[in-house]
Amino acid sequence: MAHGxxxxxxxxxxxxxxxxxxxxxxxxxxxxxxxxxNEETRKRVxxxxxxxxxxxxxxxxxxxxxxxxxxxLMIQSSRETVENSDNFFLTVTxxxxxxxxxxxxxxxxxxxxxxxxxxxxxxxxxxxxxxDALIISETQRIDKRFDLLAKTxxxxxxxxxxLSIGQHPWADLDxxxxxxxxxxxxVAHGHRRIAISAPSSDINLGFIFVEGYRRALExxxxxxxxxLVIRAKSSEQGGxxxxxxxxxxEERPTAVILIYELMAIGLYRRVMEAGIIPxxxxxxxxxxxxxxxxxxxxxxxxxxxxxxxxxxELAEILLSSMPAYSHIYPQTxxxxxxxxxxxxxxxxxxxxxxx
Amino acid sequence: MAHGxxxxxxxxxxxxxxxxxxxxxxxxxxxxxxxxxNEETRKRVxxxxxxxxxxxxxxxxxxxxxxxxxxxLMIQSSRETVENSDNFFLTVTxxxxxxxxxxxxxxxxxxxxxxxxxxxxxxxxxxxxxxDALIISETQRIDKRFDLLAKTxxxxxxxxxxLSIGQHPWADLDxxxxxxxxxxxxVAHGHRRIAISAPSSDINLGFIFVEGYRRALExxxxxxxxxLVIRAKSSEQGGxxxxxxxxxxEERPTAVILIYELMAIGLYRRVMEAGIIPxxxxxxxxxxxxxxxxxxxxxxxxxxxxxxxxxxELAEILLSSMPAYSHIYPQTxxxxxxxxxxxxxxxxxxxxxxx
DNA sequence: ACGCATTCCGTAAACGTTTACGATCCTATG
DNA sequence: CATAGGATCGTAAACGTTTACGGAATGCGT
Numbered sequence: 001m002a003h004g005x006x007x008x009x010x011x012x013x014x015x016x017x018x019x020x021x022x023x024x025x026x027x028x029x030x031x032x033x034x035x036x037x038n039e040e041t042r043k044r045v046x047x048x049x050x051x052x053x054x055x056x057x058x059x060x061x062x063x064x065x066x067x068x069x070x071x072x073l074m075i076q077s078s079r080e081t082v083e084n085s086d087n088f089f090l091t092v093t094x095x096x097x098x099x100x101x102x103x104x105x106x107x108x109x110x111x112x113x114x115x116x117x118x119x120x121x122x123x124x125x126x127x128x129x130x131x132d133a134l135i136i137s138e139t140q141r142i143d144k145r146f147d148l149l150a151k152t153x154x155x156x157x158x159x160x161x162x163l164s165i166g167q168h169p170w171a172d173l174d175x176x177x178x179x180x181x182x183x184x185x186x187v188a189h190g191h192r193r194i195a196i197s198a199p200s201s202d203i204n205l206g207f208i209f210v211e212g213y214r215r216a217l218e219x220x221x222x223x224x225x226x227x228l229v230i231r232a233k234s235s236e237q238g239g240x241x242x243x244x245x246x247x248x249x250e251e252r253p254t255a256v257i258l259i260y261e262l263m264a265i266g267l268y269r270r271v272m273e274a275g276i277i278p279x280x281x282x283x284x285x286x287x288x289x290x291x292x293x294x295x296x297x298x299x300x301x302x303x304x305x306x307x308x309x310x311x312x313e314l315a316e317i318l319l320s321s322m323p324a325y326s327h328i329y330p331q332t333x334x335x336x337x338x339x340x341x342x343x344x345x346x347x348x349x350x351x352x353x354x355x
Numbered sequence: 356m357a358h359g360x361x362x363x364x365x366x367x368x369x370x371x372x373x374x375x376x377x378x379x380x381x382x383x384x385x386x387x388x389x390x391x392x393n394e395e396t397r398k399r400v401x402x403x404x405x406x407x408x409x410x411x412x413x414x415x416x417x418x419x420x421x422x423x424x425x426x427x428l429m430i431q432s433s434r435e436t437v438e439n440s441d442n443f444f445l446t447v448t449x450x451x452x453x454x455x456x457x458x459x460x461x462x463x464x465x466x467x468x469x470x471x472x473x474x475x476x477x478x479x480x481x482x483x484x485x486x487d488a489l490i491i492s493e494t495q496r497i498d499k500r501f502d503l504l505a506k507t508x509x510x511x512x513x514x515x516x517x518l519s520i521g522q523h524p525w526a527d528l529d530x531x532x533x534x535x536x537x538x539x540x541x542v543a544h545g546h547r548r549i550a551i552s553a554p555s556s557d558i559n560l561g562f563i564f565v566e567g568y569r570r571a572l573e574x575x576x577x578x579x580x581x582x583l584v585i586r587a588k589s590s591e592q593g594g595x596x597x598x599x600x601x602x603x604x605e606e607r608p609t610a611v612i613l614i615y616e617l618m619a620i621g622l623y624r625r626v627m628e629a630g631i632i633p634x635x636x637x638x639x640x641x642x643x644x645x646x647x648x649x650x651x652x653x654x655x656x657x658x659x660x661x662x663x664x665x666x667x668e669l670a671e672i673l674l675s676s677m678p679a680y681s682h683i684y685p686q687t688x689x690x691x692x693x694x695x696x697x698x699x700x701x702x703x704x705x706x707x708x709x710x
Numbered sequence: 711a712c713g714c715a716t717t718c719c720g721t722a723a724a725c726g727t728t729t730a731c732g733a734t735c736c737t738a739t740g
Numbered sequence: 741c742a743t744a745g746g747a748t749c750g751t752a753a754a755c756g757t758t759t760a761c762g763g764a765a766t767g768c769g770t
Contacts, residue, residue, distance in 0.1 A: 055482030060756030109464035127410030415726030
């Protein structure tokens with residue numbers, strides 16, 4: 001059992017050294033796996049440390065060597081995020097940690113308070129110097145945070161593209177590809193009047209998604225109609241509103257692309273209230289971030305991916321830009337678009353009759 | 356603009372002092388609002404710090420004064436947690452931060468990796484001394500972590516009860532009350548064969564929930580039937596399985612209590628596959644953790660609460676047990692059971708005919 | 711026996727901050 | 741004028757590490 005009763009309280013490496021009758025320098029070297037220490041004394045030191053429950057004080061070591069062995073993941077716990085992103089971050093976190101653990105790096109999450117400017121929050125966190133590197137999520141299309149990070153020289157990787165990011169590393173879900181694939185599939189089924197829902201175009205995701213949609217339509221020679229682009233929250237309620245707006249259109253679309261699977265719950269509900277059956281009267285395609293609406297009827301045709309693996313890639317990209325680890329992870333992929341796979345359901349399986 | 360180009364790089368308080376031609380002691384006192392410093396020089400120092408973008412190195416100050424101004428929230432990103440309860444934490448986090456912000460305390464989340472023992476993880480984090488206090492969530496009925504925390508004397512509060520917690524502070528959702536209220540309501544509607552779903556009884560929540568249910572039945576003179584207690588995951592899939600098991604029973608229950616609203620989605624689906632209509636043929640009551648299944652048809656009768664407010668209470672309990680803040684938050688409520696309110700839906704609104 | 715390389719260990723400086731203590735100056739009071 | 745006392749500031753020690761440097765001991769070859 002660690003730290004049994006008969007020892008004096010463990011105050012630091014000093015006590016440990018005294019207890020072993022060696023100098024603190026040797027103890028430090030022994031604990032950190034440095035050379036220049038007899039293999040047998042190393043054993044003794046390790047054993048004593050374990051027995052007395054000694055662990056190096058992080059403040060001391062990070063003061064000395066200017067490093068903390070901690071990676072921070074900044075998230076903005078805004079109301080909207082809270083409502084929707086549910087397991088997204090925790091899943092990515094699993095992938096991140098599986099890589100970091102190999103290098104004794106710890107991951108902490110830095111949740112920016114609702115009422116604080118993310119820029120100011122990040123500034124404070126960087127100044128604290130409690131993290132060696134950062135992962136920035138929920139990127140805005142224009143995002144001041146990257147100006148700050150560029151100045152401070154702290155290694156980072158962004159989860160999500162941004163115009164402000166320059167040549168810095170990032171990874172992002174291929175929402176462009178999702179929009180493209182969705183349009184392709186719907187057009188192949190005979191649809192030509194296709195609506196899409198997306199968050200505000202301030203969020204880079206909202207911009208990219210609709211852009212991909214617009215270009216895909218162009219490719220198929222279909223005119224882009226702004227009335228078919230519905231900006232809405234990525235929640236059940238948002239889906240309900242999307243359906244509501246679509247029902248009000250004079251010329252109703254025959255298909256709709258949702259950015260989050262979750263929205264399908266609300267959308268199904270609303271169109272069924274109007275006597276419209278999803279998968280028969282209207283086609284629906286979404287992106288599955290979470291295995292939430294697995295029990296929707298009819299099952300949703302959607303795009304999905306392994307967020308765990310995305311976390312792994314993200315971690316490797318970050319490490320490759322940290323001097324201490326760049327020899328392990330060569331600087332190949334600095335920026336990457338993460339692919340998604342189509343999972344056919346039945347929500348878009350009917351073929352339109354020729355009009 | 357902070358840190359304009361013409362200044363030398365800011366290395367520490369030393370540079371700032373040199374730049375102002377004052378001693379570092381005075382600079383430190385000025386920045387930290389200590390007395391013994393002329394009000395005008397304080398202005399100068401603050402202005403210069405702002406202009407040069409100086410922020411105190413956290414390692415240095417925490418080494419010196421043994422405090423970090425950071426509170427840690429430990430979460431276990433186990434697969435099950437990831438699937439279900441993510442927005443739970445982010446919502447509580449909002450409440451926590453609204454209190455901590457008043458005292459310049461920062462909150463960080465410590466996600467225990469899937470493959471690491473929570474006890475060992477916590478041990479590492481405590482030894483790091485990067486947090487002044489801890490919030491422990493997802494408590495087990497028997498939880499070694501509290502033995503560790505009791506030894507280290509670090510202030511903490513638990514989110515969730517545990518047998519191992521002794522006299523230490525905690526707050527917990529009133530699942531006992533939920534079970535009681537659900538049984539009362541269902542019995543009032545004429546039900547006497549009532550099933551319940553809960554997680555494993557190793558999780559304290561699972562134990563307490565079923566205990567409350569058992570006692571409520573007893574109070575109404577209804578025999579407790581272990582066959583009606585279904586242990587399942589708190590997900591849609593879990594709800595589906597619950598329904599599956601219930602359908603296999605010889606003597607089917609007329610009502611079922613779910614611990615998570617999310618499960619209702621799967622349960623609805625499964626019973627409807629069997630031609631049973633929720634709210635007409637079977638009554639359903641749940642606990643609403645998130646506004647997820649708001650669009651269920653029929654709307655679910657459920658218990659809900661403000662998790663944000665719970666976070667506020669949790670923060671105040673924690674601060675009251677930290678010496679530096681106990682004068683602000685008197686030690687009144689050390690342990691508290693957080694109430695939930697019944698939100699009537701239509702999933703249990705029918706009355707059974709007398710048999 | 712001598713020189714040299716190697717192995718191991720101790721010493722002390724440094725990291726950036728806070729703070730107890732003492733020094734200095736000024737003002738008011740006797 | 742002498743002095744007490746308050747206001748303001750500088751000095752230096754301390755927090756717990758890591759690590760460059762040098763010294764002692766050992767092994768080896770000649």
